[in-house]
Amino acid sequence: MSVLLIVEHNNKELRPFTLNAATAASQIDNDVHAVIIGHNCEEAAKALSKLELVKKVIQVEAAHYENFVAENFAPVIVKLADNYSHIISSANTFGKNLMPRIAAVLDTSQISDIIKVIAPDTFLRPIYAGNAFATVKSKDTKKCVTVRPTSFDACESSGGSAPIEKVEASEEFSKTKFVKREEVKSDRPELGTARVVVSGGRGMQSGDNFKLITSLADKLNAAIGASRAAVDAGYISNDHQVGQTGKVVVPDLYIAIGISGAIQHLAGMKESKVIVAINKDGEAPIFSVADYGLEADLFEAVPQFLEELNKLNTIQK
Amino acid sequence: MKILVAVKRVIDYNVQIRVKEDNSGVVTDNVKMSTNPPDDNAIEEAVKIKEAGKATEVVAVSIGEEKAQETVRKALAVGADRGILVKTESVVEPLSVSKLLQKIVEKEKPDLVFMGKQAIDDDCNQTGQMLSALLNWPQATFASKIEIKDSKLEVTREIDEGLETIEINVPAIVTCDLRLNEPRYASLPNIMKAKKKPIEQLNASDLGVDISSRIEQIKVEEPPKRKAGIKVASVSELVQKLKNEAKVI
Numbered sequence: 001m002s003v004l005l006i007v008e009h010n011n012k013e014l015r016p017f018t019l020n021a022a023t024a025a026s027q028i029d030n031d032v033h034a035v036i037i038g039h040n041c042e043e044a045a046k047a048l049s050k051l052e053l054v055k056k057v058i059q060v061e062a063a064h065y066e067n068f069v070a071e072n073f074a075p076v077i078v079k080l081a082d083n084y085s086h087i088i089s090s091a092n093t094f095g096k097n098l099m100p101r102i103a104a105v106l107d108t109s110q111i112s113d114i115i116k117v118i119a120p121d122t123f124l125r126p127i128y129a130g131n132a133f134a135t136v137k138s139k140d141t142k143k144c145v146t147v148r149p150t151s152f153d154a155c156e157s158s159g160g161s162a163p164i165e166k167v168e169a170s171e172e173f174s175k176t177k178f179v180k181r182e183e184v185k186s187d188r189p190e191l192g193t194a195r196v197v198v199s200g201g202r203g204m205q206s207g208d209n210f211k212l213i214t215s216l217a218d219k220l221n222a223a224i225g226a227s228r229a230a231v232d233a234g235y236i237s238n239d240h241q242v243g244q245t246g247k248v249v250v251p252d253l254y255i256a257i258g259i260s261g262a263i264q265h266l267a268g269m270k271e272s273k274v275i276v277a278i279n280k281d282g283e284a285p286i287f288s289v290a291d292y293g294l295e296a297d298l299f300e301a302v303p304q305f306l307e308e309l310n311k312l313n314t315i316q317k
Numbered sequence: 318m319k320i321l322v323a324v325k326r327v328i329d330y331n332v333q334i335r336v337k338e339d340n341s342g343v344v345t346d347n348v349k350m351s352t353n354p355p356d357d358n359a360i361e362e363a364v365k366i367k368e369a370g371k372a373t374e375v376v377a378v379s380i381g382e383e384k385a386q387e388t389v390r391k392a393l394a395v396g397a398d399r400g401i402l403v404k405t406e407s408v409v410e411p412l413s414v415s416k417l418l419q420k421i422v423e424k425e426k427p428d429l430v431f432m433g434k435q436a437i438d439d440d441c442n443q444t445g446q447m448l449s450a451l452l453n454w455p456q457a458t459f460a461s462k463i464e465i466k467d468s469k470l471e472v473t474r475e476i477d478e479g480l481e482t483i484e485i486n487v488p489a490i491v492t493c494d495l496r497l498n499e500p501r502y503a504s505l506p507n508i509m510k511a512k513k514k515p516i517e518q519l520n521a522s523d524l525g526v527d528i529s530s531r532i533e534q535i536k537v538e539e540p541p542k543r544k545a546g547i548k549v550a551s552v553s554e555l556v557q558k559l560k561n562e563a564k565v566i
Contacts, residue, residue, distance in 0.1 A: 069483070070446070071455060093476040097458045100411070100446035109412045109531035112441045122535070127439055131334035132343055135535040175486040176455040179471065184479040192477065196565070220566065231496075238461075238496055239479055244437070245495055247477070253565040263333070270543060274563045276555065282548075291546035291563065294555050304552040312556070315566055 001085035002031035005054070006077060008094045009036060009044040011066065016193055017090040019051065019154035024147040025088040026053040026155070027117040033058060034162075035080060037073050039066035049164050052156035062169035067181070068094065071173035074101040079170065081106055081142060086120070091146035092192075103144035110144040111136060115151035129244035129267035150192070150250040150271070184239050191223040191240065195316075196253045199225030199242055199269070200235070203258020203279065203298055207235040212302045213257060219309050221317045225249065225269075227259045243268035258298045261286030278302070318372045318465075318487070320363040321427035322397065323418060324356040324379050326388040327438040340536040352388050355433025357395075357500035358493040362463060363431050364396030365498065371465050372429075374398050378421055380405060380414050386516060393511035394503035400516035401425075405528065409521070411439075413528035415447035420524040422452060427488070429470075434459050434492040445492035455485035458492045 005025045008015040018034075025032045035058040036045050045059045058080065064072050077087060077098075087102060089095035091113040103110035115133075116124035122137045123145065191197065198220065200213040210224075217224050225242040226235065242249055244264040254272035259265060261277070261284055269275070270289045277290035280297050287293040294301060309315060328334065328343070329351040335344040352360075363375045377392035378401040379385040389400035403417050422430060435442040449456035457463075457472035461480070464471040474481045475494050503511070521528055549555045559566045 070458075074450065093459060093474075096442045097446065097456075100443035101450040101456070103443070104412065104415060104447035104450035107412070109410045110441070110443050110447075111532065112443060126540070127537070128328070128334040128343060129437065129440065130540060132336050132537050133540050134537045137533040137535055139531050139533060173455070175489075177484045179482040179484050181476075181478065181482075182480045238475065244440075253559070253563075264330070274559070274565050275543075275546070276559070287548070288545070289543050291544075292555055292558055293546060293548045294552065295548060296552070301552050305556065308553050308556040309566070312560065312566070 001029070002033050002083065003029045003086040003088055004077070004080060004084040005032055005034040006087065006089040006095065006098065007034050007036040007048055008090055008092070009038060009041060011038045011041045012043055014044055014047050016154065017092060017149035019157060020149035020152045021088055021090045021147045022051055022053045022155045023152040024114070024117060025086070028086050028088070028120050031055050033084070035060065035077065037065045037076055039063050045164055047157070049162040050158050050160050052159040054160055054162045057162050057164040058167050059164055060167050060169055064172040065169070067178035069173065069176050069178055070098040070101050071176045072170070073098055074105065075170040077102045078105050080167070084142070086143045086145060088145050088147060090149045092149065095146045099144055099146050106142055106144065108140045108142050108144045109138065110146070111138055112146050113148050114145055115148050129264055130270070131263065131267070148248065150248055184237070188217065189221065189223045191225060191242070191247055191249060194223035194249070194251055196220045196222035196255070197225045197242070197249050197251045198222045198255045198257065199227065199259060200230055200257050201227040201259030202229035202233060204230060204235055210236055212298070215306055216255070216302060219306060220315065227262070227265045229262070256286050256290070257302060259286055260284045261289065318428045319374045319376070319426070320366065320372050320429045320431060321376050321378060321422065321425055322359050322363045322392065323430065323432035323444070324360065324377055324388050324392050325353040325433070325436050326350050326379065326381050326385040327353045327436055330354055330437055336537055336539050340538055342534070342537050350384070352391055353433050353436045355435065355493050355495055358495060358497045359431040359433055360392045360395055360397060361498045361500040362493060366465065367396065376401060376425060376427065378403065378418070380409060380417050380521070382406070389516050390511055391503065393514045394508045395501055399514055402516055402518050403521050403524070404518060405521040408530070409528050410530055410532060411441045411443035411447055412531065413526065414444050415451055416526045417521055417524055417528065418444070418448050419451045420526060422448070429487060430490045432492055434494055445490050449490035455489045457483055457485050457489065459494045460491050461494045461496045463491060463497070
């Protein structure tokens, strides 16, 4: 039977992790159908139909879908579920909020945050913040699965030409009302998808000192990350937090500055391709995962780092 | 207003997890156990609401083995009025937990149910959403701010793009994020007082819910280890390595 991918979008465009979730879905079954629920989301539906891996698009439109309220979305998916063996979404805040509401109604024990498809009923998923990996097999006939997007490559955004089928909206759930969304706007790459991430920890000592992180990130066209300690100390807002309770990032280059490397932080970044740690404590646990460790005072090392970068003819963007 | 708070007993967040040699799970014998951290935020918020005169009773409920009583007792020590322990013999999946909680909700008739957004052992992030689906109640997940406005709550949620605010009618489910509040420590007199507060004990089997497992755990392994890296002596060496060896800048 086919798999149904729940698409994350902003009514204009697809959100990038939809492409990663599509890849995971296609590893379960080739016949990937994608459902887009929104308001005036015509453009996003078209973009979806062009994805290489998507065989059919189901578009559901209504004003009450504009703000992605899970209580409105879940009945739509439940209604479609009969035709599918699997329901898939990204394990980010969108999918985490929505999928269990669907699984409970379908009486399915959800499998969260998979990092590998072993067989259509068997998956690998991290537990204990990535300190152990569990291989789990679902005995339910219908499976609800959320996917860690950074563990799967993004699929091609062109090459497909899936038909778009429009399906009638479900009723509005009147007891939940969207009020507002405050998105953090920035010219920088998004933390979850950036090629380079520069993160600061408690060692930064103040919010003002995060300027050093910002300058380095500017130079490398990087996203800015932070440890929970830095967020809790109020040096930087929580949308920058990398770790078990923040974002999981897998950039090509992760630079940890003044971060000791608590278990919960490592859980969010240790799959990065290259890790650099700058810390004055040579025993800090961050060095155990760093490819290149520099034991130094960050207040001397970071300005030097900037100088050295200035000497280079080119820096990859 | 009555608030039910669900709390889970998990391996303490400071403990380095060890995988069992036979790959059947992680070592839990002689390991320090604590309340799941965001569940502490859930209790704290409920107690704060009661202290502000907006709630009449806070009931803490846990589902798990006999020892989960300690987790309920801790909730009582920080201000919950009474406790409920639903005893189970094996690990219960979030779907079953939400069905058991549904039974407790039907019996207790709370106006609000609070719990942590995720348990730090299985990292499922499901129970609150599932319970709210079973009850057909509104859900506010990943809450970092809760304001009570008559029979409505205005909740700020932490989402990937930033913050989102929603308004939900009571009765409702709220799952709490770590930044919702700063959980208090139980004072010694309150720990003593908590010993006298009642904890009702029930067996999961008496609640008429099928809690058999739907997911087979085939094996648990250590994650692949990262190859040990090197220490560089200077910033210029670091930059050279990044440029010429790792080729990432």
